[in-house]
Each structure stands twice: as structure tokens, then as C-alpha cells.
Amino acid sequence: MHPANGRKQIVILGGGSGGxxxxxxxxxxxxxxxxxxxxxxxxxxxxxxxFLFLMVGQRNPADITRKLKKVEKRNVKFVQAEVIGIDPDHQEVGLSTGKIPYDYLIVSLGLQTRPDMVPGFQESAHHAWELDAAMRVRSAIESFKGGRILVGVPLGPYRCPPAPYEAQWMLDTYFKQRGMRDRVSIEYFTREPEPAGEAHDPVVWMDAESKRRNIRQHYEFIVHSINPERKMVMGLYGYALSYDLLFMVPPHRPAQVLYDCGLADAETGIRVEYDTLETKWENVYAIGDCADMPASKAGGVAHQEADILAHNLKVKLTGQGEPKPVWLHTI
Ligand SMILES: Cc1cc2nc3c(=O)[nH]c(=O)nc-3n(C[C@H](O)[C@H](O)[C@H](O)COP(=O)(O)OP(=O)(O)OC[C@H]3O[C@@H](n4cnc5c(N)ncnc54)[C@H](O)[C@@H]3O)c2cc1C
Known part of the structure; x- marks a missing residue:
């Protein structure tokens, strides 16, 4: 517990969109x-x-990064360290630099990319789900002379479900602008079934937009592994797709430390109360991609959850104002 009388210590893990x-x-x-x-x-x-704008050369790393230390202007202390444990009995977080106590803990550690989970991925696939990887795609498409680009998604959760559609369209526009779209075929695979329903349903609309751009869609394709020698993505039930350049979202999972300390036990994240964002441990909350909420893994969701939780903690600590329900606007 925090020693000083009446003063509380609120610790936030993760300085991404939610934190x-x-x-x-x-x-x-x-x-x-x-x-x-x-x-x-x-x-x-x-x-x-x-990251997708980085990939097509419309942004540079300096445009999309900010020193976390800048948050100190807002009465927040920044500590750069690896989170290595959480001890709910002693209300302490283990860091690579030592232990810190908390009265309230907000966990916003996101999801981690796990390319190791698909055999062959690390040797063969490009992606834009990390900054350095997005920069490598930029080089790969700059030097691409033509052929088949295969875009696809893995099983399980990943950051921003619509982003692979945006990636297809941005690649389409990129090669059109370079005057070589006729030499590049773009195809997409997903584990999802072919969308059906009203034209304004987002998935139906995204499917139609891809087809309008002459991007072939392979539905219900479940990746098993990648064969770098044959340049083939191997699916379940004997299906396979060939590529000249593979652009695939890597699998994502919660941070290992969350499994190790016992806070997370599902691949979709930490179980929380949907209306309060409380976890199973007292005074510990989870927000953003690492929280198992019935919502997209998206920065917009993380932002809304962070705002509501911060407001409710302020009400709890100051006694001023009314708590707000967790009411998310998301697709
Ligand atoms: C290509 C792409 C496009 C996207 N497009 C959109 C979009 O258009 N709209 C949208 O709403 N969302 C989009 N997203 C998703 C959005 O970026 C994430 O959903 C959002 O960042 C999640 O916020 P978070 O705070 O939960 O986690 P994160 O932003 O991932 O932050 C987690 C933080 O925790 C830190 N961390 C993790 N583990 C540890 C540890 N053990 N010790 C110390 N620090 C640790 C990380 O360094 C990181 O800073 C996109 C994502 C990608 C990759």
C-alpha cells in the first residue's frame, strides 16, 4: 500500500492508446x-x-511517435521498465527496475504479436503490425516488380479487425499510383465465412469494396503453416494459396506476464466485468486490447474505456461527480 496518509497511488501499465x-x-x-x-x-x-501509412511511405516513424516522458507535464510520473509480475496480495507490481506498490492498478498492456505461432511465418511473411515490420514492408513493396501479393489473417484475436481490408485497398492504390497495378494481383484470405446481408453492414461493404478493386477474396481459409521454399500458405483440409509477396497479420496474444501472474487465462485477454472493467483482483482494472470485452481490439475502444475508467476512479477518490457506465461506441 502507498504509505502517505490519504494519498493514493494509481499505477498504469502500458503507455499505448489506453494507458x-x-x-x-x-x-x-x-x-x-x-x-x-x-x-x-x-x-x-x-x-x-x-503503421499502414508508414508502409506506403505517407508517414515516417518520427511522425507517429512521441516521448512518453511528455506525460509528466500532466502530474504523471513515467517509469521506463519491463513489467515482470503483479502480486495482488501485496498490491505490488514487479518491474525490471524493482517493485512498486499500488492502491489502484490499470492494466493496458495490449496484445503482443506472436509470429512464432505459425510455422514458416518468420522466414516468409511481411506485416505492418509492428513499427519495424511496417518499415520492412515499405522496402519490399518499393522493390516489388510484379506478381501475386497475398494478404491474410490468422486465427484468434488481432489488433484492429478492419485493418487487413484497409491494407488491401492501400496496396491497390499504391500500385495504381506507381502505374503498375496491371502487373500486380492482390488476393485476400480470411478464416471468416463470405459475408452476406445488408449492403451497409460493414463487412458486406468491405467485401464489396475489395471486389470492386479487383481483389479476389478467399473465405474460410484457415492457415496451418507457410512453406517458404514453395511460396505457399498451407491451409487446413489440404487447401493452399501461392504468393510472390506474403503480407499476413501475425497471431496476437496477451503479454506473457499476464498469464504468468494468473491475471489472464484466455487468448482474448483478461476477464473483466463489462460494466466496470474490474478484474477478479481487487482494485485491479483492465482496459484496451488486453481486456476481454465484447468489442473490437481497437484504439478507439481503448480510448473510450480509459476515459470512463479514469472518470470513475476520480469520482471514487474525490467523491465529486457521478460514475459513468461503460457504454462503448464500436462496430
Ligand atoms: C496496422 C494497425 C492499424 C490499426 N488501425 C486502427 C484504427 O484505424 N482504429 C483503431 O481504433 N485502432 C486501430 N488499431 C489498433 C490500435 O492500435 C490498438 O487497438 C490500440 O493501440 C490498443 O491500445 P492498448 O492501450 O490496449 O495497447 P497498446 O497500444 O498495444 O499498448 C500496450 C503498451 O504496453 C507496453 N507493454 C506491453 N507489455 C509490456 C511489458 N511486459 N512491460 C512493459 N510494457 C509493456 C507496450 O510497449 C505498449 O506501449 C490499429 C493497429 C494496427 C497494428
Whole structure:
């Protein structure tokens, strides 16, 4: 527990979309009456929705990163360290730099990319789900002379479900602008069934938009492995797709530390109460991609959850205002 009388220590793990919003909100609303600490292994906040723009050369890394230390202007202390454990009995977080106590803990550690989970992925697939990987796709498409680009998604959760559709369209536009679209075929595979329904349903609309751009869609294709020598993506039941350049979303899972400490036990994240974001441990909350909420793994969702939770914690600590229900706007 935090030693000083009446002062509470709120620790936020992860300075991504959810963590940075929660930290800034709490720092602003609690002033210097309580202590707000933000922890991340990185020095920078990285704005991941811009990775596709990085890939096609419309942004550079400096445009989409900000020093996390800047949050200190808002009464928040930033600690750069690896989170290595959470001990709910002693209300302590284990960091690579030592232990810190908490009165309230907000976990916003996101999902981690796990290319190792698909055999052959690391040797053969490109993706834009990490900053360095997005920069490698940029080089790969710059030097691409023509052939088949295969875009696809794995089983399980991943950041931003619509992004693979955006990636297809951005590649289509990119090669049109370079005057070589006639030499590039783009195809897409997904484990999902072919969408059906009203034209305004987002998935129906996205499917139609891809077909309008002459991008062939392979539905119910479940990736088993990749054969780099034959340049084939191997699916279940003997299906296979060939490629000249493979662009595939890697599998994602919650941070290993969340499994190791016992807070997460599902591949979709930490179980939370949907209306409060409380976890099974007292005074520990989860938001964003690492929370198992019935919502997309998206920055917009993480932002809304962070705002609502920060508001409700402020109400709890100051007794001022009314708590808000977790009411998310998402597709
Ligand atoms: C290509 C792409 C396009 C996207 N497009 C959109 C979009 O258009 N709209 C949208 O809403 N969302 C989009 N997203 C998704 C969005 O970026 C994520 O959903 C969002 O960042 C999740 O926020 P978060 O706070 O839960 O996790 P993150 O932003 O992933 O932050 C987690 C933080 O925790 C840190 N961390 C993790 N483990 C540890 C550890 N053990 N120790 C210390 N630090 C650790 C990481 O360094 C990271 O800073 C996109 C994502 C990608 C990759």
C-alpha cells in the first residue's frame, strides 16, 4: 500500500492508446493530491493506426511517435521498465527496475504479436503490425516488380479487425499510383465465412469494396503453416494459396506476464466485468486490447474505456461527480 496518509497511488501499465489516455486524464483530474505512475518498456508512445501509412511511405516513424516522458507535464510520473509480475496480495507490481506498490492498478498492456505461432511465418511473411515490420514492408513493396501479393489473417484475436481490408485497398492504390497495378494481383484470405446481408453492414461493404478493386477474396481459409521454399500458405483440409509477396497479420496474444501472474487465462485477454472493467483482483482494472470485452481490439475502444475508467476512479477518490457506465461506441 502507498504509505502517505490519504494519498493514493494509481499505477498504469502500458503507455499505448489506453494507458496514455488514462494517465493524462487522471493526472489532470487528480492534480498533485494523488500519485499517478505510468509504466512502459518503451521510451515512446507509438501510434499504431498509422503503421499502414508508414508502409506506403505517407508517414515516417518520427511522425507517429512521441516521448512518453511528455506525460509528466500532466502530474504523471513515467517509469521506463519491463513489467515482470503483479502480486495482488501485496498490491505490488514487479518491474525490471524493482517493485512498486499500488492502491489502484490499470492494466493496458495490449496484445503482443506472436509470429512464432505459425510455422514458416518468420522466414516468409511481411506485416505492418509492428513499427519495424511496417518499415520492412515499405522496402519490399518499393522493390516489388510484379506478381501475386497475398494478404491474410490468422486465427484468434488481432489488433484492429478492419485493418487487413484497409491494407488491401492501400496496396491497390499504391500500385495504381506507381502505374503498375496491371502487373500486380492482390488476393485476400480470411478464416471468416463470405459475408452476406445488408449492403451497409460493414463487412458486406468491405467485401464489396475489395471486389470492386479487383481483389479476389478467399473465405474460410484457415492457415496451418507457410512453406517458404514453395511460396505457399498451407491451409487446413489440404487447401493452399501461392504468393510472390506474403503480407499476413501475425497471431496476437496477451503479454506473457499476464498469464504468468494468473491475471489472464484466455487468448482474448483478461476477464473483466463489462460494466466496470474490474478484474477478479481487487482494485485491479483492465482496459484496451488486453481486456476481454465484447468489442473490437481497437484504439478507439481503448480510448473510450480509459476515459470512463479514469472518470470513475476520480469520482471514487474525490467523491465529486457521478460514475459513468461503460457504454462503448464500436462496430
Ligand atoms: C496496422 C494497425 C492499424 C490499426 N488501425 C486502427 C484504427 O484505424 N482504429 C483503431 O481504433 N485502432 C486501430 N488499431 C489498433 C490500435 O492500435 C490498438 O487497438 C490500440 O493501440 C490498443 O491500445 P492498448 O492501450 O490496449 O495497447 P497498446 O497500444 O498495444 O499498448 C500496450 C503498451 O504496453 C507496453 N507493454 C506491453 N507489455 C509490456 C511489458 N511486459 N512491460 C512493459 N510494457 C509493456 C507496450 O510497449 C505498449 O506501449 C490499429 C493497429 C494496427 C497494428
Amino acid at each position: 496514455i489516455v488514462a494517465a493524462a486524464h487522471l493526472g489532470r483530474s487528480l492534480g498533485n493530491k494523488h500519485d499517478v505512475i505510468l509504466v512502459d518498456r518503451r521510451e515512446d508512445h507509438v501510434f499504431m493506426p498509422a
